Amino acid sequence: MPRSSPGCSASTRASTCPPTAYAPSTSTTSAHCPPRPSTGPETSDQGILRSLSLGFIATSLVLIDRAGHPAPAMPGPAQELAWRTLRDQHARAMPVTCD
Template identity: 95%
Template sequence: MPRTEVAHAFVRTAEVFSGVFGVDSGIGLPADGVCVIDFRDFGALSAAAVDRFSTSDQGILRSLSLGFIATSLVLIDRAGHPLPAMPGHAQELAWRTQRDQHARAMPV
């Protein structure tokens, strides 16, 4: 049950950010905790979230985006797709740390 809840929460979060950032989520509806992901669209959504996080001074939006972006980076990395461009080396290191922390908590 927890995997299913996490899958639904992540898909719904992706839908919200898809609407906020104006790009398709690329994520299909979960079935038994598993979703089909179109990584071209999902990568565009993730890139939009990273960009907005990096350029926004809205603390709440940044806070809401943090877990979504970190989880997205794990999924993209595990699927062998290129990660979104980061706005500088310091941001790349910070996101790598967040990604790795989330990866340890996510089943393979």
């Protein structure tokens, strides 16, 4: 099925071209296209976003520590230990240079 008919431009498609001339069928689209990612909070468990967030937070904790300020309070001792461990791992990879 063609995506557009001759003479159908983007501005005229909705008003003058038949729908089948520019809209692929749902069955064809779903068979060839991956599902669109959702945009809600449930996407926060994606690997890349999670890794970027963890790296950003750990780097921020290192910089806060190096600036001599206390880290924000954590909700419990287990999380406090986990963030401190991650902060220390990142701190070893972040050289301190004084010019």
